[in-house]
Amino acid sequence: MVLRGKKSNAIRESLGSRIFDAFNYVFLAFAGMLCILPFLYVIGGSFATEGELTTRSFFIIPRTFTLDAYKYIFSTSALANSFKNTLIITIGGTAINLFFTVSMAYALAKKDLIGRNAIINMVIFCMLFGGGMIPTYLLVRNLGMLDTYWALWLPGAISPFNLFIVRNFFEEFPGELRDSAEIDGCNVPQTLWYIVLPLSKAVLATFALFYGVGHWNAFMGPLLYLNDSKKWPIQIILRNLIIASSGTAGLGSLVDMPPDYQPPAQALKLAVIVVATVPILLVYPFLQRYFVKGVMIGSLKG
Template sequence: MVTSSVRTPVRRRAERIFRPTFQGGIKDSRSYTAFRWANGVLIIAICFLTLYPFLNVIAQAFSSEAYINSGQVNLIPKGFNVTTFGYVLGDAMFWRNYGNTVVYTVVATAIAMVLTTTFAYALSKRHLKGRAIFIGIAVFTMFFNGGLIPNYILINTLGFKNTIWAIVLPNAISIFNFLVMKAFFENFPEDLEEAAAIDGLTTYGILWKIVLPLSKAVIATMVLFYAVSFWNSWFTAFLYLDDANLYPVTVYLRNLLAATTGTEALGAGGSGEASQVASNVKAVTMLLTVLPIICLYPFIQKYFVSGVMLGSVKQ
């Protein structure tokens, strides 16, 4: 015979649902319950308002010209059409520029992470001589810079024009990201580093074997920040690159978008096809640009909030 102390699965489930009743707890008041419902509705409304523009862009990207021009496209595509996708994706220059963007983003993010991590780790040590001077110089650059023309002259003088270095080096360190990482390293337990030093690890060994493996959250967050910044960047390439074969995809899509708003024909093979391309090229270009980042974000999202908070909250 099963004693009364043994609870059946049904009873355990009921206790989880009605825990206050079984445990004698206090039920939520009506005002608090109303607050929770109102808070939930408000959050859902904010999420919908945030997603609505993006969903509208997706709908327009797959809609036909007539429905777009008449303003009938809302959240669902009408007159399903992929002519613009075919025109853009069928261009060999698009894929060449897309490959350039991948290379620029990977190389630039790797360089930025190495420089930012080492710079932040070094300046997180309070015993470092001249630390305040270096931090002051870094913060100064957040508010003042040489300007567009001096930067252009510098890049041209260094021979970086029409090279990958004109894209990946000028913005290699973001001072905001540097300050976040510095704050994180300042809160890192010193006992771990001291123990590693006693075991014979050098400064570089401590950074590589102790600090970095325990800093995955903030590193993943910084990688996301840098990758998004370099992926979406177009003005630097537009300024320093003259060869179309070196353009990133953002410049290609920018030029395509500019062509559709001008008086010149797109050369899409016919007036009807050209009109279709012109009608939703904005939506298609935005979708093609943001899609890789959307695919990357779910893998990094779990580190995102904790990474920023770890580097911005004093212990």
């Protein structure tokens, strides 16, 4: 009925408003195109032959279409295995992130909590100051987490940045709802679980996405903490492919290579990018269904 109200207004839309709409649609369509172009190049290139990749600098539709790169990727167990590792790291890590972040943020959203400011200051301090790579590595090692995925999950369990934003969302949450739940005899975790979270799906989806993408793209952690190459996520292979043969790596200029070294095929590089990126890209459109306006308010009325 809310929508209906808006629609009836549409009849009275002014000329300016319609011009704005037209401009808006055109602009957004243009922006969307601009954003996807390079990615189309990556996808197109992954289906192209080596010859075409070396002779044409930018294209979207290859002249000759080949599946060689993908055939190779799906023929080796190593890439499939690293893909599986990435999934485990991402799903496990995101679950831990959400558990830690949401519970802490919910408590911090209670403005009159004694000690709240001290804790917030403690968190802010951590946001800016950190021990650095070696001390963190030593801690992880002393906790015996080397070569386990715990080393990727726990040290970054809460991002202070995300914590603050989630807390902000909870602060905006209508107090009446919480109160009424507590009057009904729910304790705080129950209120959080049964009342608040179901109405905060957009927030949960957002931060699941933020954390998930972080884990999916993580590179330094796996590199430092995982010695066993069977446990590597696909990002390590990808980064190595992209960076190692470009001139930018500190080590690995051609002079360092044995004379008969041949760099990996271009198309393979692009195909690995596609395989490592498309799954996480597809998460967002899926999560968008939680981005529905006015859920919370609706339930408040009902």
